[in-house]
Amino acid sequence: MIEIRDLLIQRNGYDVLHIDSLDIAHGETLTVVGPNGAGKSTLLFALARLLKPVRGEINFAGKSLSDWNELEYRRKISFVFQSPLLMDMTVEQNVALGLKFRGTPKEERQARVGQWMRRLGIESLSKRRAGQLSGGEAQRVSLARAFVLEPALLLLDEPFSSLDPPTRARMLDDLSALMAQDHRTVVFVTHNLNEAAKMSQRVAVIAGGRMRQVGPVWQIKARPADEAVAAFLHELPHEPMI
Numbered sequence: 123m124i125e126i127r128d129l130l131i132q133r134n135g136y137d138v139l140h141i142d143s144l145d146i147a148h149g150e151t152l153t154v155v156g157p158n159g160a161g162k163s164t165l166l167f168a169l170a171r172l173l174k175p176v177r178g179e180i181n182f183a184g185k186s187l188s189d190w191n192e193l194e195y196r197r198k199i200s201f202v203f204q205s206p207l208l209m210d211m212t213v214e215q216n217v218a219l220g221l222k223f224r225g226t227p228k229e230e231r232q233a234r235v236g237q238w239m240r241r242l243g244i245e246s247l248s249k250r251r252a253g254q255l256s257g258g259e260a261q262r263v264s265l266a267r268a269f270v271l272e273p274a275l276l277l278l279d280e281p282f283s284s285l286d287p288p289t290r291a292r293m294l295d296d297l298s299a300l301m302a303q304d305h306r307t308v309v310f311v312t313h314n315l316n317e318a319a320k321m322s323q324r325v326a327v328i329a330g331g332r333m334r335q336v337g338p339v340w341q342i343k344a345r346p347a348d349e350a351v352a353a354f355l356h357e358l359p360h361e362p363m364i
Contacts, residue, residue: 123146123148123149123150123182123307124144124145124169124180124181124182124275124307125144125145125180125181126141126143126144126145126179127142127143127178127179128141128142128143128177129141129144129177129178129180131164131173131176132176133164133173137331138161138164138331139161139164139168139328139331139332139333140331140332141165141178141333144326144333144336146307146309148307149305149306150308150322151301151309151310151321152308152309152322152324152326153310153312153317153318153321153324153325153326154310154311154325154326155312155315155318155325155327155354156313156329156354157313157354157357158313160328160330160331160354161328161332162279162311162328166201166277166279166311168180169275169277170201170277171195171196182195182198182275183274198273198274198275199273199275199276200267200269200271200273200275200276200277201268201277202261202264202268202277202278202279202281203264203279204279204280204281204283204284206257206260206263208255208260208263209252210251210252211251211252212248212249213239213244213247213248213249213250213251213252213255214239214248214249216252216263216267217235217239217263217266217267218232218235218270219267220267220270220271221234221235221270224271234272235270237270238266238269238270239266241266241269241300242263242265242266242296242300243262243296244259244262244263244266247263256289257285257286257289258289258292261282261285261293262293265281269304274306274307275306275308275309276306276309277309278308278309278311280311280312281293282294282312282317283313294320298320301321308322310322315339318339319338319339324336324337324338325337325338325339329350329351329353329354332350334347334348334351335347335348335351342355343355
């Protein structure tokens, strides 16, 4: 689904992300970990075409991102940010918003919205306004709004980082189970290795603006590729298993 070769992203003239080579298979969830400021979110922004590479190539479904029509490509992806960006309207209206913008017929729109509210466990909140939701509820709405668009690529930027541990654990359980059934291509950014291990079989470590290592969590812990990966692992706080 995604092929990245010799990628260099800059901001304000400074190198912020370099990836020699990375492939993400169709239907795979790849979790990206690393310290704050390492370049994890930069990768998501590049995949979303919000940042343009100064060098290298990103191919999506066999075609360079630069060759995709911008509107056509944006309709292939959904992006969920750390903080839910909800409109001042009901849960149901928020979930339906993207479909409404795309001109989806009303009956189909209602069916898809109902399906994803049920799957994310927010059907009982359908008439509640966004400002009345807890943090976990709001993030479930944000996820439902992304999934309802049926994207070929789902980008998740630390969606649980602002939640308390019990809420985060429930969200992680529900989302990992959902993605095991859904078989969608997902790039999931987190700083928590337990989350990474639960969400995907492969984990990519970014440190110092460079992708350092890709593999299962056990392998990265046992055989860090270089000093930067080892330093990241050493500096991690103790993480309770979730």
